[in-house]
Amino acid sequence: MIALRGAFLALAAVAPGACGFHLQGSGGLPAVAAAPFIEAPDPYSDFYQALTSTLTRSGAELGSAREEASALLIVRQDDTGQRVLSVSARNVPTEYEVFYTVSFELRRGAEILIPLQTITLTQDYIYDVTDVLAKSFEEENLREALARDIAQMITRRLASL
Helix, strand or coil: CCCHHHHHHHHHHHHHHHHCCCCCCCCCCHHHHHHHEEECCCCCHHHHHHHHHHHHHHHCCCCCCCCHHCEEEEEEEEEEEEEEEEEECCCCEEEEEEEEEEEEEEECCEEEEEEEEEEEEEEEECCCCHHHHHHHHHHHHHHHHHHHHHHHHHHHHHHHC
């Protein structure tokens, strides 16, 4: 009876990994994406910071030299902004949309592993002229969240190679 119980516990411990289940952030990257060099127009943007953090948490060792990297992740576009969605009767903005757009590709030498792709995420929020500081903080939080979401999408795309 004890041997059967031990076998059951061992099976229960191994089964989740056998079906492909991994805790978030614990899935490793394939060898081609394990040590990428990131070439980006702005290494201080919200997206770049989120991407390097997400890749590092996924087990990547970011290359400091282009020649030593397992692949080259080229960020062609890293753009964010906002648009007015609606205005009041007095022509005052009442709703904005924050957007974040990233275009990227992955190369290993002359080989294109991921062709140029563009990801755009948007989020709208209500604007109130009496809460300018709070709404500015909300916009910044939304922008950072969109950047993190795009970084996670790209990391999952790299993990699927």
